[in-house]
Amino acid sequence: MSRLRLGWIGCGTHANEMLLPQASRLDASLAALCDTDERRLAATASRFGVARTTRDWRELVAYADLDALVVAAGPGVHEAAAHAAIARGLPVFVEKPPAATAAAAERLAQAARARGVPVVVGFMKRYSTANRIACNVLRSADFGETASFLGGYMTAPTYFSGDPDYTGFYLHHCVHYFDLVPHLMGEVASVGARRHELAPGKLLLHVDFRFVSGAIGTLVLGTHQSRGTPMEWWQVMGDHRRVEVRNVHEVRYYRAPPFKFAKAEASLVDGEDTLVWEPNLTAAANEDHKGYYALLADFVAAARGGANDAPSAADGARAMRLMEAALVEEGL
Template structure:
């Protein structure tokens, strides 16, 4: 699903356009609250319904993962924070923080791609900023906004809610449904799911959860 979230989709398209250059680093966080564990602390649901999304997304944005390691801190049963380190096959490195120690009433998701003099920041899936390599402007009397070097930003128009799909559900189904009928689409396939689940298993072993 996170491949289809608006900001992530735009970030991936920028990288694939060739205008960003090689991705050198990835960082971010994908948090939630401990509501998964009401009455029963079992991290299985948290891994399957939350963590699995980023186990897929990191490769969609960068490249296949060569190595995954992780560390955790557990304040009490059901309140856990862990940092996952990724070594990517392309040579990039990355760190994602995930856990159950934040309120769902505040933004809980952010991802950043680092390149050479370029950076893409996606905030809460609905706001994206592409920082490039702008010149200093304060002392330039002829300063303008350049469409080739200055930062670009985007966020959806929520006053036209029917026209915007920032979380990507509709876009995902638009690819999945024809794929189920044998059509060729960009929808993730069973192999992508297996890879994400294998990473979850590695993550659980690393964290001993």
């Protein structure tokens, strides 16, 4: 089977540093690149050895020899280019958010369903090694029913210096966890938010979830922490069970061990005591613990019609609906 020929729209920092470096590891080749910035386009083409370039994404989508499309260029282009790809029958990967609004994301999901074209959304949080390990623990028979979610996903006010418009914070930061939380906990019955603005550009949100299962949850989102510190963590509790993921690199699984202080024979007991996992960062391999490679590999599988667990356009629409519902609740 020949390698998948990808048309690529968007050559910004995120694409260059997070997404494009994974391309050489995929069963795919870069057939064409597009970006509106001529200098950025030329630099990216040179870096990744791509001969064919254009500054017009519509021209790229029309190339007859493409097998699939990747779009990482902002929500407006994500939506428009994805619709154009669907109309051509091209499988498409769109970075998050898939569109600027929930209504637009839902129209994209409807178009994908109607034409039967795979549309994968860039929710890589599902694919980070630690999150995958913890999610598999949650879904095991031993863990049982989930009771609560508690987590935080912060960023710095740098994005908003002199301009306290939080749209980018919502669309490019918060939306990740409006996908990850239901992925971990199941469907959401209701969602709301409370806000506190420390100063212009420094926003704190507490998002409250009630899940269809009866479980409850709280997610803390904010723009007032240094990006030099750990930015995220989450915890799910069950009955005498608890899973925690710290900063996307450490998993802790707590059970119900007995007190050991009075036991001369006390030891570590499989099935009782805490399990801890951390990646071996001394390994001389690109293990991509943030999840970008695994996500794009699932996209390639989806584009070929193979089995995959990739987040779909419908998942993107759900995340956008939940986020908008929470923001509307707080009048944001």
